[in-house]
Amino acid sequence: MSDPRAAARAIDALRRGWPIAIAGAEGALTLLAIETADGGRLAAFDPAQQAAILISAARAVTLKLANQMDAAHPEKPVIVARAPWIDLSGAVALADPALDLATPLKGPYRALPVLHADAAGAALELARLAGLLPAFFIGGTGLPEVTIAPDDIAAYDDSAELVIAARARLPIAVAENSEIVAFRSADQSGEHVALIIGQPDGTPPLVRLHSECLTGDVLGSLKCDCGPQLHGALHEIAAHWGILLYLRQEGRGIGLINKLRAYSLQDQGFDTVDANLRLGFAIDARDFGVAARMLTLIGQTTIRLLTNNPNKVEKLRSLGVDVIERVPHRIEANVHNRGYLDAKRDRTGHQL
Numbered sequence: 311m312s313d314p315r316a317a318a319r320a321i322d323a324l325r326r327g328w329p330i331a332i333a334g335a336e337g338a339l340t341l342l343a344i345e346t347a348d349g350g351r352l353a354a355f356d357p358a359q360q361a362a363i364l365i366s367a368a369r370a371v372t373l374k375l376a377n378q379m380d381a382a383h384p385e386k387p388v389i390v391a392r393a394p395w396i397d398l399s400g401a402v403a404l405a406d407p408a409l410d411l412a413t414p415l416k417g418p419y420r421a422l423p424v425l426h427a428d429a430a431g432a433a434l435e436l437a438r439l440a441g442l443l444p445a446f447f448i449g450g451t452g453l454p455e456v457t458i459a460p461d462d463i464a465a466y467d468d469s470a471e472l473v474i475a476a477r478a479r480l481p482i483a484v485a486e487n488s489e490i491v492a493f494r495s496a497d498q499s500g501e502h503v504a505l506i507i508g509q510p511d512g513t514p515p516l517v518r519l520h521s522e523c524l525t526g527d528v529l530g531s532l533k534c535d536c537g538p539q540l541h542g543a544l545h546e547i548a549a550h551w552g553i554l555l556y557l558r559q560e561g562r563g564i565g566l567i568n569k570l571r572a573y574s575l576q577d578q579g580f581d582t583v584d585a586n587l588r589l590g591f592a593i594d595a596r597d598f599g600v601a602a603r604m605l606t607l608i609g610q611t612t613i614r615l616l617t618n619n620p621n622k623v624e625k626l627r628s629l630g631v632d633v634i635e636r637v638p639h640r641i642e643a644n645v646h647n648r649g650y651l652d653a654k655r656d657r658t659g660h661q662l
């Protein structure tokens with residue numbers, strides 16, 4: 311039986327720097343997240359100093375450990391043999407690409423066969439859910455805080471059952487007759503919110519799925535187009551009637567800290583896609599299932615969708631939402647976000 315509570319405990323343990331185990335088809339794999347390890351925790355986990363290191367294929371390509379990456383599976387596990395000179399700071403350098411320029415990599419690294427493929431893959435997914443770098447010490451003998459099965463993670467995602475927790479009138483600058491609906495889910499991804507703008511008139515609503523961007527939405531960052539897109543969407547929806555879903559999927563699902571790591575890689579010249587891959591993540595880790603469930607709970611599943619991302623349309627349709635029209639969402643570029651918008655057009659299929 312899969313147990314979503316076990317996955318929740320594992321995520322908590324990883325964030326606190328405690329070891330966990332994942333019991334897969336080929337036996338149990340013990341793990342300590344590199345980002346939250348320290349000297350004492352590593353010594354307790356791996357007194358013999360033999361633990362190997364688990365990273366993702368996308369990161370392994372940068373480290374010249376794999377010369378090819380299956381573009382559809384950048385999160386596939388790769389295991390690196392422990393060499394005597396890979397101490398904690400050597401492991402951090404393996405895990406964190408922000409240090410690639412500052413710490414010229416020692417190497418050569420040696421990849422080992424992946425014996426626990428399902429457990430190792432599940433561990434990388436857990437790291438993303440925990441907002442941590444996808445990199446672990448593996449195979450230590452220290453006692454794990456919690457042992458989970460790979461299935462527990464899928465159950466954890468599914469268990470994030472959504473309910474409408476509160477709703478209230480919320481006059482906003484562009485439409486005084488708006489209503490805010492807040493959703494509660496069991497996972498830690500924050501409260502998703504729907505803003506119903508204007509009066510439903512029986513026609514399909516104009517809907518915008520906005521993924522959280524603290525830097526763009528709140529601080530006015532010029533690096534992306536999120537702020538202008540958010541405000542543009544509010545205006546456009548107010549001209550008809552419709553719904554803005556504010557989804558707590560910061561950084562296309564990798565979390566704020568990992569997004570800011572991606573920004574620091576962009577300062578070194580990588581674009582938004584390569585920065586995600588160098589960190590070891592998928593290009594877009596968002597799950598739009600939550601948006602489909604929100605629309606279902608509000609009772610509006612026939613919609614016009616405001617987006618430049620044909621992928622979003624496809625995903626929503628596959629989740630049972632009837633998208634009858636894609637409405638383009640054009641925003642003026644500025645000198646700081648031109649490269650980002652070019653990458654969205656050229657690499658992630660946005661129709662800008």
Ligand SMILES: Nc1nc2c(ncn2[C@@H]2O[C@H](COP(=O)(O)OP(=O)(O)OP(=O)(O)O)[C@@H](O)[C@H]2O)c(=O)[nH]1
Pocket residue numbers: 519521522523524534535536539559560561562563564568569572573582586616617618619622639654660
């Ligand atoms: N990982 C990462 N996330 C980013 C970056 N810039 C913006 N984001 C996040 O990207 C999300 C917005 O997604 P976009 O790819 O800009 O747009 P979209 O939602 O796919 O498409 P549209 O509907 O056309 O806007 C927000 O969650 C931002 O926090 C970046 O450089 N790296």
Ligand SMILES: [Zn+2]
Pocket residue numbers: 523525526527534535536537
């Ligand atoms: Zn943004």
